[in-house]
Amino acid sequence: MALSLKNVSFSRQVLPVVALVGLVIAVLYIVTGLPDRELEEPSREPPRATGELAGQNRVAGAGIVEPSSEIVSVGTALSGLLTAIRVEPGDIVQQGQPLFTVDDRAARASLTEANAQIAEARAAIAEASSARETADRQLALFRNVEDPAAVSRSEVIRAEGEAAAARQRLELARSRLSAAEARANSVRTEIGRLTVRAPITGEILSVDKRVGEFVSAGGPQGAGSEPILQMGETRPLHIRIDIDEEQATRIKEGAPAIVSPRGDASRQVEAQFVRIEPLVVPKRSLTNSAAERVDVRVVQAIYALPMSEEGFRVGQQVDAYIPARESAR
Secondary structure, eight states, rough: OOOGGGOOOOOIIIHHHHHHHHHHOOOOOOHSOOOOOOOOSSSSSSOOOGGGGGGGGGHHHHHEEEEEOOOOOEEEEEEEEEEEEOOOOOOOOOOOOOOEEEEHHHHHHHHHOOOOOOOOHHHHHHHHHHHHHHHHHHHHHHHHHOOOOTTTTHHHHHHHHHHHHHHHHHHHHHHHHHHHHHHHHHHHHHHHHHHEEEEOOOOOOOOEOOOOOOBBTTTGSSOOOSEEEEEEESSSSEEEEEEETGGGGGGGOOEEEEEEEEEEOOOOOOEOOOOOOOOOOOOOOOOOOOOOOHHHHEEEEEEOOOOOSSSSTTEEEEEEEEEEEETOO
16 A cells, blocks of 8 residues: 555654654753763862861961062163163063163263263363463453553453353363263263163063063053063062951961962971061952852961071962961860
8 A cells, every 4th residue: 555645643743753852852951961980089189287277276377479569560660672681581680780771872872972072161161261361361451551551441441351251161170070970970871771780689580671662661660661581589578378357356467377389289388477567458360160259358467488498489379278276165
């Protein structure tokens, strides 16, 4: 018996088949789309307190490794092209050591001009001094003549005027010399400022500009300007630990803290207490933890790492545990 399309019912024959196919597809999609609920070991070891602190009252916090001098952002006082960088990240520099140089060709040209003005002013002083001496001798000669008829009154007045004019020219030349010397000193100061030197003894942490780039004056405080390099005293390193202000009163001041690099809880380092910052600030250092509170204010406690301790880097996050007061509950 041949199948005739006229005998096929859409509602009773086709529609159930379509519904069955859709159901099968939905079941397959749900089964294959289920998340993997298989348990596995965490990829990073969670922080924990060990030793004596494991069974004692303690305050936990997250910290950031920083130089003991804090980070010093070094900029330039004068804008221009960067012509030389004399340091690299990781270099240890002494206070006053040159770090980088900004183009000083215009300043040196101004110094040459100022030196020429100094030479011109000194020549003018020599000429004015000679003219004053000649005028003074001529006036003295006229005044020493005993016979009034030998020298007229007008000649004496003219000699007095020439002597006064010679003294004024000498004073003017001396003023020009002082101005030229002041300008030369100002240009020398400007040339000195174009070579930026280390404000402290420390380590170069980063160099953010390259030779040939234009740098703006003002450092991080200047409009549109950026620091050229960052440095700090890394001997020793400090750790700035953020403590929730609600837990700040529990801190046992003066007691050492136990710190661990983020992700390496098995490494326990004892850091010595340095100070607690007097200013309570909004929390800015985030750990990206799902349970982290961000809308809080924190007290910042500063601890020093041992000088012999290696493996910590500026900007690295650490987990810290600080002993709590005995009376804390």
